Amino acid sequence: MSQLPLILVVEDNQRNARLVTTILQANGYQVTVAGDGQSATAALRDTLPQLILMDLQLPDVDGLTLTRQFKSVPETAHIPIIALTAHVLEEHQTQAIEAGCCGFVSKPISYKAFLQTVADAIAIECGDVCGTVS
Numbered sequence: 001m002s003q004l005p006l007i008l009v010v011e012d013n014q015r016n017a018r019l020v021t022t023i024l025q026a027n028g029y030q031v032t033v034a035g036d037g038q039s040a041t042a043a044l045r046d047t048l049p050q051l052i053l054m055d056l057q058l059p060d061v062d063g064l065t066l067t068r069q070f071k072s073v074p075e076t077a078h079i080p081i082i083a084l085t086a087h088v089l090e091e092h093q094t095q096a097i098e099a100g101c102c103g104f105v106s107k108p109i110s111y112k113a114f115l116q117t118v119a120d121a122i123a124i125e126c127g128d129v130c131g132t133v134s
Contacts, residue, residue: 021033051079082121
């Protein structure tokens with residue numbers, strides 16, 4: 001029996017974290033939630049996920065800075081990161097991609113598009129198939 005893919009959700013809003021966790025678990029994923037950058041960094045010391053969903057507004061460090069940090073370390077550089085945020089302007093999407101995110105999902109999420117983006121990112125080591133979902 002194969003292990004379910006693990007996703008780290010970095011989200012400080014508990015309601016959003018519960019919603020994303022519920023959707024992901026109902027679709028066959030394991031989920032770990034971190035409410036801030038420090039918790040996310042600690043979680044990565046324990047287990048490496050197949051994907052990180054990154055809120056861009058966190059209480060201790062912004063998600064773009066955290067993404068850059070994770071992408072600069074060999075142990076975590078290979079993990080696809082998808083921005084999961086209420087910021088919907090094109091400049092926010094560009095900033096997320098430049099920071100190292102392979103995709104961008106705006107809140108509120110579109111259920112089917114969200115799950116497809118997650119599946120694509122996990123399946124292909126975050127190549128060109130990863131993209132933007134509004």
